[in-house]
Amino acid sequence: MRKVIEGCILESDVDNIRWNNSIPIKINIHSWRLSNNRLPTRINLDAQGIDLHSVRCPICDEDMETPSTHVY
Structure with missing residues (x-):
């Protein structure tokens, strides 16, 4: 699962994290909050x-x- 997430998120632009439909929305939100120091x-x-x-x-x-x- 980690490799799937890394492949979808870490190689993409920060703005694209929110709109990635291949992973659950809660992971998209968490990634966005982490990248914007909002945790x-x-x-x-x-x-x-x-x-x-x-x-x-x-x-x-x-x-x-x-x-x-x-x-x-």
């Missing part, structure tokens, strides 16, 4: 003024939770 990570929530206990990743607790470093 609700702790660092993004903190930047919007939402009070959080910590911006560190709750899984590894070693680094700030950002889309570029913590997308699994």
Whole structure:
């Protein structure tokens, strides 16, 4: 499944991700949000003024939770 997604998304232009009908809409939306830094990570929530206990990743607790470093 990963190879299908990579073939459809990663080789295409960012604007084409939204309109790719060969993969589920939720993956299209997630990819668009990731490419535009719109995922609700702790660092993004903190930047919007939402009070959080910590911006560190709750899984590894070693680094700030950002889309570029913590997308699994």
